[in-house]
Amino acid sequence: MSSEQRSVLIVDDEHDIRELLVLTLGRMGLRTDTAATVSAARALLADNRYDLCLTDMRLPDGSGLELVSEISARFPNTPVAVITAYGNIEAAVEALKAGAFDFVSKPVDIHMLRGLARQALDLPPRAGLQHDDPASRLFGESEAMVALRQTIAKVARSQAPVHISGESGTGKELVARTIHAQSARAAGPFVPVNCGAIPTELMESEFFGHKKGSFTGAHADKPGLFQSADGGTLFLDEVAELPLAMQVKLLRAIQEKTVRPVGASAETPVDVRILSATHKDLAQLVDLGSFRHDLYYRINVIGLHVPPLRERTGDLKLLSTAILQRLARAMQRPTPVIANDALATLEDYPFPGNVRELENILERALALADGDVIHAADLHLPQVPRRTPAAAGAPANATPAAAPGPDPRTLSPYDTASSALPSYIEEIERAAIQQALQENRYNKTKTAAALGITFRALRYKLKKLGID
Numbered sequence: 001m002s003s004e005q006r007s008v009l010i011v012d013d014e015h016d017i018r019e020l021l022v023l024t025l026g027r028m029g030l031r032t033d034t035a036a037t038v039s040a041a042r043a044l045l046a047d048n049r050y051d052l053c054l055t056d057m058r059l060p061d062g063s064g065l066e067l068v069s070e071i072s073a074r075f076p077n078t079p080v081a082v083i084t085a086y087g088n089i090e091a092a093v094e095a096l097k098a099g100a101f102d103f104v105s106k107p108v109d110i111h112m113l114r115g116l117a118r119q120a121l122d123l124p125p126r127a128g129l130q131h132d133d134p135a136s137r138l139f140g141e142s143e144a145m146v147a148l149r150q151t152i153a154k155v156a157r158s159q160a161p162v163h164i165s166g167e168s169g170t171g172k173e174l175v176a177r178t179i180h181a182q183s184a185r186a187a188g189p190f191v192p193v194n195c196g197a198i199p200t201e202l203m204e205s206e207f208f209g210h211k212k213g214s215f216t217g218a219h220a221d222k223p224g225l226f227q228s229a230d231g232g233t234l235f236l237d238e239v240a241e242l243p244l245a246m247q248v249k250l251l252r253a254i255q256e257k258t259v260r261p262v263g264a265s266a267e268t269p270v271d272v273r274i275l276s277a278t279h280k281d282l283a284q285l286v287d288l289g290s291f292r293h294d295l296y297y298r299i300n301v302i303g304l305h306v307p308p309l310r311e312r313t314g315d316l317k318l319l320s321t322a323i324l325q326r327l328a329r330a331m332q333r334p335t336p337v338i339a340n341d342a343l344a345t346l347e348d349y350p351f352p353g354n355v356r357e358l359e360n361i362l363e364r365a366l367a368l369a370d371g372d373v374i375h376a377a378d379l380h381l382p383q384v385p386r387r388t389p390a391a392a393g394a395p396a397n398a399t400p401a402a403a404p405g406p407d408p409r410t411l412s413p414y415d416t417a418s419s420a421l422p423s424y425i426e427e428i429e430r431a432a433i434q435q436a437l438q439e440n441r442y443n444k445t446k447t448a449a450a451l452g453i454t455f456r457a458l459r460y461k462l463k464k465l466g467i468d
């Protein structure tokens with residue numbers, strides 16, 4: 001980090017805290033200005049540009065949150081970190097949601113403060129996408145994709161945990177890689193892990209590492225995923241698959257920023273930003289008791305939804321062209337043209353496997369097409385009807401199970417289980433709930449008991465399935 005000419009604004013009404021921060025940051029070669037109130041800070045911001053702002057949350061004439069919001073809007077290249085009372089995680093979360101880069105708790109840990117300052121000052125300025133930036137692969141000019149890229153650019157400049165939701169194949173890992181690449185941690189490791197692919201008995205060792213001899217087969221010390229991601233980003237894909245026992249240990253590691261390898265007598269500090277993703281509804285899993293609410297709120301400080309492809313069909317031409325260009329380069333052949341009839345067919349297809357399925361379809365078409373033009377017949381798309389609003393949420397008095405949902409045999413061979421099955425199960429659930437409601441004269445308490453679920457779970461399902 002080059003600290004030449006770098007300056008920091010310190011806002012705190014406690015004289016001792018200001019002196020400590022001035023001394024610590026001054027030893028890093030940074031110039032500091034101080035203010036004891038929001039109004040004094042605003043006056044300094046009007047006349048000076050700062051590379052970092054540190055502000056207390058409680059000030060005599062206002063809140064540090066006001067400064068976070070103002071600086072984020074007026075000086076987007078100036079990161080703001082907040083100083084919170086010890087253990088006040090709620091205030092820290094509010095600050096992160098308002099746009100804060102990070103937070104530090106009182107009493108201020110000098111080592112953590114220095115690390116925070118280095119990372120904040122290493123943030124790249126906001127700029128357009130570079131050719132090798134992962135975000136350059138987030139193609140699309142639809143409103144949903146433009147908004148997604150803008151949100152990514154904002155959250156990348158924070159240290160806040162981000163939870164990425166979206167259907168299978170929408171590009172959740174690509175979003176995570178983009179956040180990492182645009183962050184101050186870009187030079188550090190990006191460590192992705194599929195939480196559903198690790199055997200339960202090996203989870204603790206995989207996440208936190210182990211010491212030699214700690215169990216049968218532990219022939220040497222082994223770092224865990226947290227240690228491997230130290231200084232960078234740990235991406236927890238399919239986080240909903242974590243068993244409850246592991247959720248407890250993960251929560252502690254995130255909150256304390258330390259891990260204890262299996263067989264170790266002491267904890268090891270780690271500096272890791274957590275990104276997570278799932279195609280499941282975490283809020284529903286919290287209601288059902290299969291996902292801890294405290295872990296949910298810890299990893300879901302900022303929520304990011306990746307839209308399904310059927311909601312951005314206007315991007316299909318641009319997206320298909322880019323995919324075909326990449327595939328053609330790999331095959332060392334000319335890029336084919338996608339004909340209008342093929343494009344129309346793609347726009348009418350619901351894409352249960354989203355972008356990943358589109359890539360598979362175009363790769364197959366590229367291999368099977370006779371010339372350098374891809375027509376509708378070359379796509380070999382299965383017949384999967386689009387879900388209409390009426391089908392997605394039939395009225396409660398509709399005849400149950402008149403159409404049991406799409407036939408799995410007609411679905412795309414790609415990702416059938418993870419993409420089409422939920423829609424099919426929803427239709428079965430809807431029919432079962434409607435029948436139970438009728439049998440129990442629409443008494444929701446009795447209906448829940450008859451279905452063997454809690455009243456809260458029934459209420460959630462009624463809302464989700466659109467049953468009035």
